Amino acid sequence: MTTEPSLHQRRRAPTAAELAGIPWLRQLSPEEYAIAVAELQISEAQPGDLVCRIGRPVTYWFGVVDGLLKMSGENAEGQAMTFAGLPPGGWFGEGTVLKRESYRYNVQTLRKSLVAGLPVDSFHRLLDHSIGFNRFVMNQLNERLGQFIAAREIDRMNSPDLRVARSLAALFNPVLYPGVGEVLRITQQELAYLVGLSRQRVNEALANLQERGQIRIEYGGLRVLDLEGLRSQRHA
Numbered sequence: 001m002t003t004e005p006s007l008h009q010r011r012r013a014p015t016a017a018e019l020a021g022i023p024w025l026r027q028l029s030p031e032e033y034a035i036a037v038a039e040l041q042i043s044e045a046q047p048g049d050l051v052c053r054i055g056r057p058v059t060y061w062f063g064v065v066d067g068l069l070k071m072s073g074e075n076a077e078g079q080a081m082t083f084a085g086l087p088p089g090g091w092f093g094e095g096t097v098l099k100r101e102s103y104r105y106n107v108q109t110l111r112k113s114l115v116a117g118l119p120v121d122s123f124h125r126l127l128d129h130s131i132g133f134n135r136f137v138m139n140q141l142n143e144r145l146g147q148f149i150a151a152r153e154i155d156r157m158n159s160p161d162l163r164v165a166r167s168l169a170a171l172f173n174p175v176l177y178p179g180v181g182e183v184l185r186i187t188q189q190e191l192a193y194l195v196g197l198s199r200q201r202v203n204e205a206l207a208n209l210q211e212r213g214q215i216r217i218e219y220g221g222l223r224v225l226d227l228e229g230l231r232s233q234r235h236a
Helices: 016-021 023-026 030-039 094-099 120-129 131-155 160-171 188-195 199-211 226-233
Strands: 041-045 048-051 060-066 069-074 082-086 106-109 113-119 216-218 220-225
Touching: 023 030, 023 131, 030 113, 030 120, 060 094, 060 120, 069 094, 082 131, 082 188, 094 120, 094 131, 113 120, 120 131, 160 188, 160 199, 160 220, 160 226, 199 216, 199 220
Parallel strands: none
Antiparallel strands: 041 113, 048 106, 060 113, 069 082, 069 106, 216 220
């Protein structure tokens, strides 16, 4: 009986194209860049792979080079809660890495994805010596705080249109997810997993948002035409 190699066992060195999609590398000096590139690892994650698991000690700072991940946990009643979707360009878990503590959330792949990892010790070395890296991490923490406050608000929304609108706006955050660009590659089923609604309700909400001129549904993804409208929408 053969066993599939783990995500950690599948790690390899990144290619030049993959390195180009890692936003914080551009903040480093040539010397810092060379050290970071030598320590970065890439893993090809399959759908359903757990990149981070609740209770496991942190070993890497992770980012999404390609694909789509979901960060989730449980509330006091044991119900699953989605904290964030993680599209290309998104790096996550810096708070956990800073404190060198165990994960308090799960991060799971929704589709085949390329996941990058920087070892914890390498993260702290850059934090200790690189002003550019410090600025990037500070911006991440600031944006992440706003994202989680918004996620709590979304959780309380009863309107499917509002839930989908706000969730899409979060996925198009240019600071946290600079790799998304103008079109987010996502299926209606994947969006349903992130929003916590049925695929049918998500489909209806997307049709309404398209009718309002806020998004355009394209082959294999969604284009946002009015990001501020999605962020500020209050009524269905």
